[in-house]
Every structure is written in structure tokens, then in C-alpha cells.
Amino acid sequence: MSPRALSFELRAAEIVFDGQRGLGGLSLEIHPGETVAFVGPSGAGKTSALRLLNGMQSATSGQVLVDGQELAHLAPKERRALRQTIGYVPQGFGLVPNMRVAQNVLAGRLGGMGFWQSMRATLRPKKDELEEIHSLLLRLGIEEKLFQRVDSLSGGEQQRVAIARALYQEPSALLADEPLSALDPSRARETLELLSGLAQERGLTLVLSLHDIRLARELLPRLVGLRDGEKQFDSPTGEISDEAIRALYELESAGF
16 A cells, blocks of 8 residues: 555646746646546647656746645755655656566666665565566556566557556556557556556556547546646536537537
8 A cells, every 4th residue: 555645736837948838827736546637639738737746847937736845845855755756657658678577667666775775676676576566567467578678568568567667666646648648449448447446446646648538538537628738627527518628629520
């Protein structure tokens, strides 16, 4: 069981890149144990919002609070310690391609280890560590890949290794940037159901960015719609109209 779930808050958070606004005055609260998805077209600001919550990106203006602590006011050591409680699955997976699956998953805990301990874990993992990793991979449907090199896996398999690594970290919150992008439709549904179930089972706060709006509306309880860095809606999924979704994506055809 993970430690107590984290809360997140953005207060008029803005990001400006080279004079262009990437995120404009975004305000929202995410409560401990809540599951929330950022949805919207490409370039809407979904990844920027996740990176703010994870402390990987600093706000140009406004405030970012994690568990009630404003990130900008934390010392570097405090900031690193807080980030260790947040599992993160990036779009590019962030895996080491010439290492085995077990070693990549073990990396989820290396940030909290000393140098020699991390070397030992990487080069000679213990039996109980391998058993725990195998159990995670079993939940994700790739248990037979435990000792395979990551660069021999498909994109979807690599994505699930990245998810396993984040969960092995034993986080208090899990942030996932497009965790379904490399998966076929049936596996995408299964993976989203699994992530939601694991978050509930472990008491995690779960925040995702998703491109698949149909799946998000079907399976997730709260959606935050972003477009051009601006919040278009933030509501329980059942209260979001088809018109609001069409406006978010500027779709003229029906079907939602």
C-alpha cells in the first residue's frame, strides 16, 4: 500500500515559451485519491499541465501546490523528496533500451537509494525484488518479458514497462502522459481500466492526459478540457455535453 495520496492545486498557473503562451492562467484542484484526465487536441497544454504538477516544469507565473506545499518555495532537496512520491509515465517512456525489463522497472526506486545500493539493485536484483516486479508485469500482461531487453519489445510493451516502473516506485500519486498512445484499442481499454483499478486499490491520486476522448468519457469520473492552453471545462464526466466535446475539438460531425 502506498503512503497517503497526494493533492494537487494550480492557481492561475501560466507557462510562456519564447514569448508564446503554452498554458494560460490554469486553476484547478485535485483531491487525494481522485482520478482526473486532461483531454483536448494536440498542443492544448495537457503535457505542460502534467509537468507542472510533477515539478518538472516551473510556472512562469501563478502557483503550483503539491500536498499543500508550493513547489517554488521548496529547497532542491525537499523538491526531489516530494517528486519521489510521484510516479510519472512520460510520452517517450524514458526507458534504457539496451537494459532488461527488470532493470528498467527497478529504476523506479533508484532515486531513493544510495549509490552502492542502486548499483547492487541494477546489477544483481534480489529474489524478492524480481518477484515483486514479476507480479506487476503479470498485472500488465507482460510477465514473460521480465528478462528481455527493452529494445526487443513492441511500443505497447515498452509503454507497459514504463507503467510498471512508475508503480514499482510505490508512489502516492501517478501522473501518466498519454499512457494509451502506443496500444491497440482493446489493450488501451484494458490498460485504462487497470490503471484506474490499481489507483483505487492502492489509494493513489491518478492524473492522466488522454487523446482518446471516447474512452475517457466512458471510463473516467472527471475530465478537464484544455484547448490552446486554456481550460474549457472541468466537470464530472456525466455532466459534460456532446456540444462541449465538439467545441473542444472543433468537430462538426456527431457521434459522441
